[in-house]
Structure formats: structure tokens, C-alpha cells
Amino acid sequence: MIANNIVTVRDRIRRAAAAAGTDADAITLVAVSKTFPAEAVREAHAAGIRDFGENYLQEALEKIAGVRAEGIQWHFVGQVQSNKTARIARHFDWVHSVDRTRTARRLSEQRPGHMPPLNVCLQVRLGGGAERGGVAPRGLQQLAEDCRPLRNLRLRGLMGVATGPDPDITRRDFQHLRKLYDDLRVRFPDMDTLSMGMSGDLEAAIACGANLVRVGSAIFGERHYSPPPDGSGT
Ligand SMILES: *Cc1c(COP(=O)(O)O)cnc(C)c1O
Numbered sequence: 001m002i003a004n005n006i007v008t009v010r011d012r013i014r015r016a017a018a019a020a021g022t023d024a025d026a027i028t029l030v031a032v033s034k035t036f037p038a039e040a041v042r043e044a045h046a047a048g049i050r051d052f053g054e055n056y057l058q059e060a061l062e063k064i065a066g067v068r069a070e071g072i073q074w075h076f077v078g079q080v081q082s083n084k085t086a087r088i089a090r091h092f093d094w095v096h097s098v099d100r101t102r103t104a105r106r107l108s109e110q111r112p113g114h115m116p117p118l119n120v121c122l123q124v125r126l127g128g129g130a131e132r133g134g135v136a137p138r139g140l141q142q143l144a145e146d147c148r149p150l151r152n153l154r155l156r157g158l159m160g161v162a163t164g165p166d167p168d169i170t171r172r173d174f175q176h177l178r179k180l181y182d183d184l185r186v187r188f189p190d191m192d193t194l195s196m197g198m199s200g201d202l203e204a205a206i207a208c209g210a211n212l213v214r215v216g217s218a219i220f221g222e223r224h225y226s227p228p229p230d231g232s233g234t
Contacts, residue, residue: 002040003047005219006031009202013213016206027206030075032198032216034059035223038066044219045069053077053096053214057084064091077159077214079133086110089152094119096159096195096214099135101146108150117154120147121195124180126173127163134160137180144188157181157193157212162201170201174208181209 009029017024031044032053041052041063050071054060055078064074075094080103088095089110098104098120111118122143125134135143140158147155160177162170174196181194197205199218206213217223 001221002043002219005221006044006047006049009215009218012202012218013206016203019203020207020209022206022209022211026211028193028212030077030195030212030214031219032077032214033063033220034078034216035225036220038063040220041067041072042069045072049219051075053216055079057087061087061091075214080107082106089118090115092118094121094156096121097123097133098147099123099125099133099143101143104143104147104150104153108152111152113152117152119156119193120153121157121159121193122147122155123159124177126160126176127169137176140180141184141187144184155188155191157191157195158184159195161198162196162204164201167201167204170204171208174201174205174210178209 013027013029014024017027028051030051030053031049033041034055051073053075073093075096076088076092077096080088080097085103085106089107090112095107095118107118122140123134124140125136144155147153158177158181162173164170177196185191193212194210195212196210197213199215202213202215
């Protein structure tokens, strides 16, 4: 079932890219495996997925230790609490949800020197809502400048979650993030990642220029629980 779902999602990406006149092969599919077991990750890996996203640190660490498959890139996409930064810096390849200078500094300080720099996206708050976290657009440039001297981070781009469910609002949010990304790239030309789009809105995101989509339920199925608020990540 997971393999079939991946075929369907890849097909959606291909169609959306074709409609947008962009190259589907240049769009990274991150399979968001939160709440699903290591076995589901192995199944997706066998179907060709190499990028996995997690929100809850404790759950993620157990999975990372349990999966042991070749060539996986682990992406942390959940809220980053200060007491989690050391473990995130040690066990992940990417963090999509950096929204404060303090978090960026801690991740850089705590990234082990023998590892490659941690790939980072700055999460931007879209549509004025604060629930999902993210830096306000007016604070984005300063946050990016604060990341410049951090040697163990590599600033890759921006991440956002549309406030939907209205498709017009979703599109407005994605267009907004695209504009912030284009504007910021004038000063940060090495940025190459626009992380936006999930199961329900990946077409709209790709139409607006996303080159990384984070897809959970369309691959793994409906999530039946949220891990308890025990400090494990959200
Ligand atoms: C859970 C989650 C996703 C995946 O959501 P789906 O709607 O299941 O595709 C993507 N991004 C973030 C930040 C998430 O928390």
C-alpha cells in the first residue's frame, strides 16, 4: 500500500511540475513518517524514498536507530525546543523549522565537528497565524543574517505551512513565501530550497515554485494519534 501511494504521489508531483513548466526530478519528496513505525519507513525506503521527515524527537530517535537503511536523510520538521537542539544537531541531516536566532546558534554549537554542516530552512509564519510557529516575515532577513556566521549550519532555504483550507488562501500563502524566498536569495544566493506543500496542497505549492514537498498521510495513511505532549517534540 505504501509503495502504491508513493507511485500516486510521484505522479501528482510529475503532473504539477509539468503544469508549472518545471522539472519534476528537481523536486525532493520528503516522506513525513511521524507516528508511523520503523517498518513503514523501511517499506517506503524499499520503494525508493530516501528523505524522511519527523516531528517528535523521542519517537524519531528510536526510529532512526531502528531503521538502519542505506542513504537516508532525516529531516526534522517539528517545533524545535531549546532542550532538544543537541539531539537534533547530532541525529538529523536537515532542520526545516528554525525560527529563532537562539535555536540556530545552539544547533550550530551542538553540531558535532566531524559531521557535515546541518542543513537548515527558516520557517516563516504565513497568513498571520501563530499556531504553527515560524518567524514573522518582517524578522526573516535578520534571522538569515544571524545564521551567516554559524559555521556548522548551512542555510538552504525557507519552509512554510499554508493556513488554508481555502485554496485561495493557500495559494496566497505560497506566493508570499515564494516572494520572500526570491527576495532573500539576492543576499543569500546559495539558498536552493523552497520547502512547502503537504498531502493536501502539494499541487498549489509546486505551482508557486516549491522544490521540496513534505508528504505524510498521502504516503503512510491517516495518522491515528498524536504523541502525548510529554516534551518529545511538539
Ligand atoms: C505532519 C507534517 C507534514 C505532513 O502532513 P500531511 O498533511 O500528512 O502530508 C508536513 N509538514 C509538517 C511541518 C508537518 O508537521
